[in-house]
Amino acid sequence: MIIETVEQLAEYRSVQTWLKNVHHQSPASTTTDEDRLSTLLKFCNLAEKDPDTIVADCFRAQKEGDEWKHIKFKARRTYSALIDQAQEELFGGGTAGRQRGSIVRSFFIHNGVFMQAVPLR
């Protein structure tokens, strides 16, 4: 599924959750929402999925009586690898690519999907 504009992207619930939570938790961030949305847009188009579907992919469907959401580790690993791929192929690689990759990770994290970046060192 191709989303064409950041305005369309911003309509998705998972994106709104992300922006609300990242503003709350990282008020001193120098990353702008424009950067965030344009980066996520590219990633969604690489994945050929909308952001809500991407988040839903990472959790098992809740059955009746389930108290908790259950993470799908395989899906999380798949998306983690796709972010690594995007860093190199879509975001220009190097430090800038990593920074953009971490913007995408932030989207997952603030939707409850644990993601890690290998730190620069």
Added chain:
Amino acid sequence: MEYKEVVGNRRSIRYFQPWRPVEKEKIQIMLEAARQASRAVNAPWYRVVVMERDELTQEQRDGLRTPTTTTDLDLAPLYMFWFIDPTAPNRGPVTLKQLVDVGALNASHGWSHAYVDEVVFPHVLQPLMKTDLVAAMLAACEAGLAMNQAMLAAVDEGLGVCLHAFNAEAVRDVIKPPDFLIPIWVLLVGYPAEDPLTGGQRPREPFEETAFWGSFENPMHRDPKVEEYLREKKMLQPEAPAPWRHQEVAALSRMFGLPE
């Protein structure tokens, strides 16, 4: 540093300087502090394997991760893998008699070699080891005392520390632990890349929720004079977050290329 200040300064550090190794002398100081910790039966309830992060391959490091392991595993230059020994009470007949011989356990309190051999070992220590959960619980508590002393010694030496769960299977082939040992924590050690005081002491529940006098119906209350004294001695410090903490976290995330 004074003891109270060391206690007040300890934080779980999550941003380390990955490029700066920990001196062997400081590692020894931490392990000497652990070795002097209080321990039941005067027995060794823990073993610890120390290694530099880069002694492991990336694949081995990835294997250490549990579902909640965070990036500090990649940042910390030194790992201390702690194991507990639930069989430690087996040493009781020797270690307790050592305490008798050096005048730590005395006849004034009922202690003798015969008491160790005829009562304590067969009727206390051996039954205790028959229940795995009880033995492990005791070992974990005793090892925790040692780990805490190591952590405080590290803080006193200007280091940062953070305890983490780890998947011991990933390093079993490397560190080769005997079967009777149980992995418990990996202690990450290194020089903090963040402010060592991390912008203030972390939230704690009110004192009255955890301390009681005589019964659980009677919470203890803090004496403001004691609080003031401990503030002077830096055991009590301003609570997090400092006004600049969010900026610091943002800068660290940028520096290491981490998500926000």
